Amino acid sequence: MSASDLPSANEPDETPTTEDTGEDETAPAPRSRLRRTAVGVAVVVALALVATVTFTVVTVRKPLPETSGTQNVPGLTGEVTVHRDEQGVPQVYASTAEDLFAAQGYLHAQERFFEMDYRRHVTAGRLAELVGDVPTAIDADKVIRTFGWREVAEQEWNLISPESRSYLQAYAQGVNAYLADRSPDQIALEYTVLGATVDVAAPAPWDPVDSLAWLKAMAWDLRGNYDDELDRALAYGALEDVELVDELFPSFAEGGNTPILAESDLVRETGRQGSRTAPTDLAWGSGALDGAVASAAAALDAVPVLVGTGDGAGSNSWVVSGDLTESGSPILANDPHLALDVPSLWSQVGLHCEQVSQECPFDVAGFSFAGFPGVIIGHNAELAWGLTNMGADVTDFFVERVRDDTWLRDADAEEWVPMDVRTETIRVAGAAPVELEVRSTDHGPVVSSVLDVGAVVGSPTEVGTDFGEYAVSLAWTALEPGRTADAIFAMSTAADADDVQAAAALFDVPAQNIVFATTDGHIGYQAPGRIPERRRVSGPVPADGTWPRPGWDPRYEWQGWVDAEEMPRALDPEEGFIVAANQAVLPRGVGPDLSRDWDHGFRSERIRGLITEQVAAGRPFTVADMNALQNDDWSPFAAALVPVLLDVEIEDPYDAAGQELLAGWDYTTGTDSAAAAYFSAVWRNLLRTTFWDDVPVGMRPTGGSRWLVVVRDMLERPEDPFWDDRSTVNVVETRDEALTQALVTARGDLTVELSKDASEWRWGALHTLALEHPVIGGESVPALVRDYVNPRPVEMPGGSSIVNATSWDASTGSFRVTTGPSMRMVVDLGDLDASTWVTVTGTSGHPASSHYTDQLSAWAVGETFPWPFSRPAVEEAAQDTATLVP
Template sequence: MVTARAARRFPLSDESSASATTLADVLHSRAFRITLMSVAIVVVVALVAVVVAAVVVVRRPLPQTGGTVTIPGLSADVTVTRDARGIPTIGAASTHDLFMAQGFVAAQDRFFEMDYRRHVTAGRLSELVGENEDALEADKVIRTFGWRNVAEQEWQLLEPSTREALQAYADGVNAYLKGKAPSQIALEYTVLGLQVHVGSPEPWDPIDSLAWLKAMAWDLRGNYDDELERATTYGSVRDVAKVDELFPTYPQDLNAPILAAGDETITTQTALHTDEVDLGGDAVQAAFAQAQAAMDAVPHLLGVGEGIGSNSWVVSGDLTADGHPILANDPHLGISAPGIWMQVGLRCTTVSSGCPYDVSGFSFAGFPGVVIGHNADLAWGLTNLGADVTDFFLERVDGNRTQRDDEWEPITTRTEVIKVNGGDDVTIEVRETAHGPIVSDVLDLAAVSDAPLPDGSARRGYEVALAWTALAPGRTADAVISIDLAKDAEDIARVGRLLEVPSQNIVFATADGHIGYQAPGRIPVRAAVVGDVPSDGTWPRPGWDSAYDWQGYVDSEQMPHATDPEDGFIVAANQQVTPAGQGPFLTKDWDYGYRSQLIREGLEDLLADGHKVTVADMNTLQTDEHNPFADVLVPSLLALDIDDPYDDDGQELLRTWDHVSSADSAAAAYFAAVWSTLLRLAFADDLPDGHGPDGGSRWLEVVRGLLDDPDSPWWDDRTTPGVVEGRDEVLTRAMVTARNELTVQLGTDATDWRWGRLHTAAPEHPVLGGSSIPGLVRDFVNPDPIAVGGGSSIINATAWNASEGYDVTAAPSMRMVVDLGDLDSSTWVNLTGSSGHPASNHYADQFGAWAAGETFPWPFTSAAVTADASRRLILRPEAASSS
């Protein structure tokens, strides 16, 4: 059957076109319901006409990528070349023109993505998509946070050069939008127009760019999920020590921190005595449940949960084939169509103090500059530091006031009006305490203000407020612009002082041979308070006791950093930064380091016997699929006897398995099923509903510890009265159950199973990808799923949630390897493609290569970029055009 997907295969250039036919005409045409069995000539003609009309409609928003376009506001011609994958390199004579052209090109390729993001970050999603419960809940929470309000306050804090870049970028976006109907800008507006009113998009504002940084900070915020999970788990087990068993200490004797032992400054904390706080009461647990629901309502533009992290490493030139450093980076974020990153090169035609940019890498559509990449002097990569920058404060509330020590303080309020496209306005009252916005009542869930307190009083209730460093104005935008000009460790240190949220590990390498690491971020200092519940940020805090208030922030000069370490390489993959007790306190909730240790060991293996590493070696290491879960668990599984030969089929696969979770591995499929079943049997009965184990590195460390304790109460399944299960019984049952489940899913013959049949990457459009969208449109905007290998805590980190299924939930959102000795020998690949237009040839043209672990050449020098160019567009000032 012919569908609109055929439009993507038409041999036409990515140029815009116009048609009076609307997508509504196409979708409602009978021709789309006529099968190829039809033989009547009139039916065939109608079918062809409708398909042609569909092609015109879906291709209308494709931008002009060749010839000349006049843009008022430019001071001179700007050249935009694009390579075979549509990746732009922009050359301009001035900084203003460079960023203005970047805004123009971003709008050409990704404006709907930008528009969607700004509606989300301003709490205005309902204005875009209409009456939708999820959109309205998201708007309520984000208005409560006040992301855009904070962004507006940041504007005056920024360097004049940063404000100029943001304004020039906005001017470029608006130059592209001027005079265009929504259907000329993006297909998504045409589809939305079938259900809601769609007018011309409002002009882009620099604050729209700044607000995007809040969404980035939110998804990379650290241990917020662990903090709430501790509190809700406590509601089930009622024992702090027992809860802590599910959050073990980082195994630094097994998995190395980023930095080795050294003379780091220790941030001291003063021990204080205070009242104890009972987190187990019904009122408290109800408040936490409301807070969790509010947090879950926020759309995740970068991704959230198991697998959100990154790999990065840098190797000294002493250990490389060409004698210069090599840097690798692949951030692990949620998968979407289009992908999160937009590749771009930004080049001043003559690099000078007046126009200093010569940088290439990965940017965010909607923000000027390059976020991760390299210039001629320095390459850098980012991974999530995971610092604890949020705390939930349990507040004692009496009407419109909250307790603080022996006094009661007023709760501040503000009114927010949410406009709903095609519906009535929704008004909410946002309340804030001294600690931050109250999030526990933002979704109008069941009130808890009348529930009794642990002390027996029924007069007051509990609410939950969120303290988060990103809710204070900062200068992260300065950091993004500044890093593009960095040349050495001193420049990176300055960037580290500016990059307040989200806190990211920065690894870097310089063309003159140095490698280094810098931890940036605005990190709260917490006092050590004596009580039943730890006061280190791992648990919610009693807001009525000022001893629990933040005591300031870690001095940026104390943040961990290193240059040219003795072993010649640095690995930063979300693990603990410094050995325990050294450096400032950052968090206790690290990734547990199995992935980072695999990278470290992979580098050590490559360097054995004097081998000098290459870019190709780094590309291979980025896609390594060795499974550390198998190293821990398979020996115990093979030690057990399964008598039935049918039940034993899966276990037999493990006997010869190399512990590599490749897409074509039968053993990897079986092991994944055993792992998820084991977690369910051992822990689901002890945890609150909706809080099942996600199967990530924390759970690997939990199970590793329990394997040496066969009679631990955690093994016992409380749903089987009168029976007390131990380790061996649970492991055996997990293997037998997994065999039966995979028989249903993949067939009787275990040797025919394949991990990739269970584990697929399926990027989804954020607005048009859901089940409520007509299948024709959904198929067109969502790339076909691809079977992939890898998994959670594997270097090729295609994460999955063991409580929800095997589909990929987060993955390497891009991969890059930079050779500082020959920048043109560097490589890169994006998750999907450079374009946000589903009809473009470049919407998902990198997806297959990404899934296969392949990368593309990354030209940087002027000669290489020119040789690689397949399209050339001149952006011309209005005066020059008229003359």
């Protein structure tokens, strides 16, 4: 039996595309890519015996749920109606809030339970219990046990409101009602596949704390400048020159783009917090310290990516006032750029109380996470909201001096204090348990010793054995119990700016930009999040959170949190629109000091520019205009670099064939563009030629917005030391030589990767999205199973720091899509039924379901689907109706 014989709709309509063959297989994978694939690759190796599975139509269809008729759901107090549209999106109607969330839990378990089970094993540090003796799974468990995500979630259970607890309990009740009396192979195909190598027991009942722990994964992947902070320390170890390190990390202001808000937009003036101090003395650095920092980075790389990370993990959102729209009401757009997996991160849903009241206040639709009740992004009858990652600096690494199980809290006072030490037992399916000793200081868990990296950390420091060894601990706001769960339910019932501000005060982690609009005509912005306050310090390293901090100097301790009242917010700004796409929130020196490491704003500037152009032309905005803007594929990289590249003289006509494509190019990056393919190869090679000889392997340029600013500024300095190739002895290269080499080698690369004829090059042939299941992917899985579960690659336009942000990682040598718009939505506040939405795959997690990837083809080409909200529109769109009864 072949995969083509199986009853599935998991493949897009397009012809299969050619996968990129240009990856440099000799180069180590970058940090972001390791996090993305480590567990999945290891797990599929463990599944090599899966060929013994009887992979029949019966096997793959057994887990499919019923979507119509009457179904008994124990625990309900009344009848619940579920309408599903052509894409299988459920719209749920119930008389009580508890029945509403019980039904959502039941539906999530129907369609997505393995995804939920996988996530809860990851977030509890119990992945090896699920997948067996897989080294990367055990490593992930070690790191997450060190963090103590599950323990923090358990503390949050007693912190959140009684209402939130009742909603989470109802959700868990619905999940468990579906699991009851079903064997693993009746729940999900993945359990059958795993059963080839490990004993698969019936899944444990869902616990409400499982949902809270999932929020920790969301917070981890969207935590802010964590990578930049480590990379600065690693870069200094290689360059030993602060000015050169600073050149690689330019500030947002140096990018020249516009913050989200101007000072005049603020509802109330906020106080200024913190100050950057220049590094004056890095004598605390050493080879042993570099080893400790590298060990911390290696350990944390073991955490699987569940939401998204890296340069591409950002998002676009904007809102325009009714003064600028055809309908006279605001329009809001949002497309979060996150990890792209199958099944997709988001689960579309509508949750409607039959009679909206204080006891049952929900009438909301949007995008949910399987595993958590409610709606994360969407709209209710009065307000729509979108989220983008704010990038606030909520983590700090503390370099600790440790001696046995003590750490130096105050060097001046020579105060050594005991660490908190506990032992964790990691159970491994089919193998002996693993014991893990976890150590913590007052700053947080020691992460540099999570894995077996003792040889890397090094011997006692150069100051003598009395000061022990270096270690690295992590301070992170999400390791403090918070009330983000309360915030999610509060946003679903928000009606105005005051409600949004109140919800934001509860939204501890991750810190997100909130843009919103109301049906009565207002637009606004609100910054939430628990943000550390840092003291101004004139010391060996900056005290602004950009560098690891000396743990033995009390001046570097966090001083508390920025008050929620001081967080930036705006309502109805004068220019009539707000764009939040991961750029700086405020101009430097205005308001609280939220971060120094922002996205450099090329996406936000492009969006602002296109909105401003249409306003100047006097053409009102429509939902279709917003959909088109979300798919804009104009490249700011090309606009900055192509004029310089065209000035480079290439004598050989063969070598110059690629350069000729750039003349007259409009800088758009459609799948058929030969110029986009060539330019991307030039950019990849320029970064390699310029920086690989200077920086550690783990921080090779990914090619995102920061690197565009670095290279753009270097073009004005032809003799900048980074242009020189250190590997060429007695030769000092300059800018023009580096540019020439990048152009010529790109021509040769694409001759091999695509065609000798430059006119036949196509960006889409290189820039493909290959969705991969977290445990059923990679070459070690038999092709029958792998090809059935994982959709065929699709060609994609766009690229990094483009509005249609289908990012790729230049450090890998590959152009494959790594992150992108995980969904797209446009909400018309004048006619909610005229809104549109799409997600990257589909509503179902079952490969045999017609809704497994039925949205993929539309998503890939920028199309969206109608989003009915009112009950008449929902009922008109319904293809299936189910009735859930007690």
